[in-house]
Amino acid sequence: MADRIRAGARLSFDEAVVLYREAPTSLLGRLADARRRARHPDGIVTYIIDRNVNYTNVCVARCRFCAFYRPVGSAEGYTLGFAEIFRKIEETIALGGEQLLLQGGHNPDVPLAWYEDLFRQVKVRYPAFRLHALSPPEVLHISRLSQLPVPVVIERLVAAGLDSIPGGGAEILVDRVRKILHCYNKASADEWLDVMRHAHRAGLRTTATMMYGTVETMEERLEHLYRLRDLQDETGGFTAFIAWSFQPHHTELGGIEATGVEYLRTLAMARLVLDNFENLQASWVTQGGKVGQLSLAYGANDMGSVMIEENVVRAAGAEYCMDEFEVVRNIENAGFVARRRNMHYDILGGPIFRERAVPRMLELAVARADGQAGESDDLRGYEARSTGGRRRRSATS
């Protein structure tokens, strides 16, 4: 089987099961590394400078693996205002970034018009700035809230300035798992894939993700990968795949985290199964900088994002940080050439800190400082769907 893989053969599901279960980690690493080298013979490892902004933590989905969300009406709930988001964009630009990864909870009091207005204003103020925003379950949530079909929602968001869609919310694309995790209602496996299909048809590029290490079997992880591979065969719209392990702290589900070796094995399997994906990211934010760097020997060709800010994984206990200097140092220490990219994986150039002075960043920022909850005044003019939200807005209008 190893020889067939080395010769570039496509891996069947049954072969993948055997390999994932039984192959030594070193063999998986060697095969995945050879595949990575064949796809990226130039020795370049890319990264992006962007910022993960979570515009709201209020969410009706209540996924059991999430430590970030707050229910509607919670005193700890927040929704950022436009001015806060603009400030974050300006800080990102100052660090050489050109994109926000904008995701948030399924907040019933944030309607489609709010996103449209936000995106339009961002594009007016920062025309070259990119919005990598709203994972499939968020798109679906907006579709349900606005009672508009997903393609129409995507069309309107693109018209307002959406550039690409992040692959969040995929978890494991198997409905048995999604039901146990309480994420089936936010999006079934088919619904998640369908949003991506519509996005690709609309000309958007997207990423794909997998959060493993909860209740799924190895076969279900592979099923997830094969569903992504099938859609990629159909549309070719995915730019990259990112896997990370479930972070259990402070979540309702709890339990223990999958190990570092399991991460490297899973990453290697993804490189072998997803033979139609160009790019695989290392998840240093969940694995730490060291295992994040080791990912480059197990199939990854991208160090992901400098992030600047992160809220969701931090809420579940992971607090790693790598600024551009650290990302580049790790890439070069592993023997690769570091290149800055955009979401489409176009090479933008070398490290920014070699072009001009950039302050070191030894910890990631947060959406809001602890204790600063509440929704911004911007939302007063928009329709709320929750009872509390309607009452609040009618009282302040």
Add this chain to the structure above:
Amino acid sequence: MTAHALGSLEARLARGETATREDVASLCRGQDLVSIGVIGDLVRQACTGTRVTYGRVLSCEGDVPDAIGQAGEVRLVGTPASIDDARRRVRAAVARAGGRVVTGFSLADLVSLAGDDRDRLRGVAADLAQDGLVAVAEVAIDRAISDAAAIAQVQAVRAGGLETWRLTIDDAEGLDVRMALIERARAVQEATGAVRAFAPLPRRDPRGTPSTGYDDVKTVAAARVRCPDIEVIQIDWPLYGPKLAQVALTFGAGDLDGISPYDTSDLGPRRAPVEDIHRQIRAAGGEPVERDATYRPRG
């Protein structure tokens, strides 16, 4: 190192030959990390098979607490203010250790307390041994000025009756420095035969530019390959964290140190209960065996 040279080294090691210093230098200059891991793992398996040992350690900066938990070793850490202070701490610890082996201190600190005088060092060791200390907890080889000094210090404390089972490194920035210290560890073992474990990853890491994962696992593999006479290459679990420590087990490490003596999951992953340590070892392909402070299976 080319693929051909790697294959040739792998074959030589499989025949039981020892890698030369040049082999290891060349290995570590290369970027084929998985192959480096294969070589480290090959030597580890020749040394200890699939067995991965771990030690449950109660580290005490002050007095030994009432709750010793399941510790197999009571370890006194921190720099004693004086020889008398060191002796007082040892006597107090032995009285509360419930028969557990008590180890303590860094050899460099004892050398300093002895005024860098070998005879006095032997005397200090003899006094501490009389008080009940079994072994020096850390022989930080980077703190000796030369290989000869490191060897002489180990010989002096052993002459006083203390064991020196565990070699460590406090600071070592850069792979070249680490490689030189691996050679020192080899030299100490050749001269004394007193070492059972070598922890080659430095105990201090600059925050702004921490060592990289590549350099860490290369260091582990190089230590395993160059020091086949030392029983185990050790990783400090709480210091390096579960992720890197577990991956290091696939690069030649064979012992996890600093495992929590308490079986609770409330203390975070770096103080994980033993059940989780077993899971991590098995997921890395090893068979967990608990050891005591003497590096022998416990119970």
